[in-house]
Amino acid sequence: MEEYIDLRSDTVTKPTLEMREAMAKAEVGDDVYGDDPTVNRLQEMAAEMTGHEAALFVASGTMGNLAAVLAHCQRGDEVILGKDAHTYRYEAGGISVLGGVHSCQLPNQPDGSIALDDIEAAIRYDDPHQPITRLIALENTHNRCGGTVQSVAYTRQVAEFAHERGLKVHLDGARVFNAAAALGVPVKELTGAVDSVTFCLSKGLSAPVGSVLCGSQEFIEQAHRARKILGGGMRQAGVLAAAGIVALEKMASRLGEDHVRARTLAEGLSENRGLVLDAGTPATNMVFMNLADDVSLSADEVAEKMKARKVLVGVAGSRRFRLVTHCWIDDDGVEKTVNAFSEILGQ
Ligand code: TLP
Numbered sequence: 001m002e003e004y005i006d007l008r009s010d011t012v013t014k015p016t017l018e019m020r021e022a023m024a025k026a027e028v029g030d031d032v033y034g035d036d037p038t039v040n041r042l043q044e045m046a047a048e049m050t051g052h053e054a055a056l057f058v059a060s061g062t063m064g065n066l067a068a069v070l071a072h073c074q075r076g077d078e079v080i081l082g083k084d085a086h087t088y089r090y091e092a093g094g095i096s097v098l099g100g101v102h103s104c105q106l107p108n109q110p111d112g113s114i115a116l117d118d119i120e121a122a123i124r125y126d127d128p129h130q131p132i133t134r135l136i137a138l139e140n141t142h143n144r145c146g147g148t149v150q151s152v153a154y155t156r157q158v159a160e161f162a163h164e165r166g167l168k169v170h171l172d173g174a175r176v177f178n179a180a181a182a183l184g185v186p187v188k189e190l191t192g193a194v195d196s197v198t199f200c201l202s203k204g205l206s207a208p209v210g211s212v213l214c215g216s217q218e219f220i221e222q223a224h225r226a227r228k229i230l231g232g233g234m235r236q237a238g239v240l241a242a243a244g245i246v247a248l249e250k251m252a253s254r255l256g257e258d259h260v261r262a263r264t265l266a267e268g269l270s271e272n273r274g275l276v277l278d279a280g281t282p283a284t285n286m287v288f289m290n291l292a293d294d295v296s297l298s299a300d301e302v303a304e305k306m307k308a309r310k311v312l313v314g315v316a317g318s319r320r321f322r323l324v325t326h327c328w329i330d331d332d333g334v335e336k337t338v339n340a341f342s343e344i345l346g347q
Contacts, residue, residue: 004307005333008314010175010258010285010326013206018250019243028238031057038238042245046212049248050199051192054220056213057241059232061086061174064198064213066094067230068170069135071215071222072196075100077134079170080122082108084144087137087172098230102131112142113154116161123165136162139172140179140190146278147286147324149179152189159193171197174211178204178284181255195219204255204285204326205247209240251327258285258325261334265323268338274345285326291319295345302344309340 006012015023029035039057046055058064065087069079079095081088083105087095095101106118114136124130138158140150155171162169171194173179180187191197196215201207213223227233234240262282269287270277274295278288291299299315306313314322323337 004310004312005329005336006312007323007325007329007337008312010204010324011202013202013204013326013328015208015243016206016246016250019207019246022242022246023239026238026242028236030235031237032233032235036236036238036241038245039241042241042248043212045245045248046199047214049187050197050214051188052197052214053217054215056220056223056227057234057237057244058198058211058213058227059209059234060202061172061198061200061211062091062094063227063230063232064211065091065137065170065172066098067223067226067232068196068198068213068215069095069101069137070099070226070229071219072135072168072170073099073101074134076102076131078102078104078124078131079135079137080104080106080114080119080133081137082106082112082114082139082142084108084112084142085137085139085172086143086174087139089144104133108142108145110145110148111150112139112145112148113150114138114158116157119158119161123167133167135168135170137170137172138194139174141175141182141284143174143286146281146288147175147178147284149182149283150190152183152185155190156193159195168195170195173197174200175203175284177252178255178259181252182259182284187252196223201244201247204258205251206327207240207243207247210244212244254327255285258327258329261329261331262287262323262325264331265325265334265337268334269341272338272341272345275341285324287323287325288316289321289323290317297344305344306340309343311337311340
């Protein structure tokens, strides 16, 4: 796949040479006993960076979000989330399948936020006919809403609102380091006020595997139990955590470059009359766009033709694309992508 320009997702990033070296040299132990020094170090770093007491290394963003919901909620509890939330749409309904947790799906605003008035109206009153509202889940950056950024003020507002009503807040921060880079703030500004946050090491941060769930000591103890239920105790996981440490030390600070390239890509593509870019795209490292009405090809057909030109694009609907920049996409890749679209669709 090496010769392809792969814009399908930032999950396609491969470990850097420095990560591979750190993985080879990692000191390890049995993490189920808490004995893996490299996992422990990653967890300490993650807790510190996000402004929480403790952290837990998990296999994936999906596992982190699910362990968080299992730790916050009992069966019959309800989580309020956006109808475009990754947890609602793309995590195979795990919170209901495994947690018996009911979901209340509210509209996402175009910027990915959920209106406080909508949340207020959705909170259940105490009645045996109803599930018990327990948790609000946010997402930053918001994937389906365009990689959009939730502000520090909004995140704090939701946390304050929730805490006044005895509710907890979980943040799906799969790409919260992209949000922090876009805002130019330390990540803890976006994560410190919520009760728990999951962030992914294996997306723009380029580590091969893993996410970290952060929260209070007491919450992480519950999440640890949930991770065990999910089969997520990973033994000598230090070989993976070592790459995660490099990701936090070296890759978080360069994410802004991916945002600049996404802008250059969007500028180039906006000149193509066969494409209609979403208003405001890109907010971070994702360019969303549709085929213009007069294009007779489908998104799948265009993607096939792009593939023949060694460019892989994400198909996000019958006439829709998502293109994601990351550290393996350079300026030349951006230019080749713009040119390949021109060859297929004309200017
Ligand atoms: N997102 C993936 C696919 O699942 C669509 C991608 O290519 O964007 N939260 C958010 C906001 C995510 O975007 C993702 C993955 C996850 C959670 C789940 O992470 P993993 O794939 O590690 O389970």
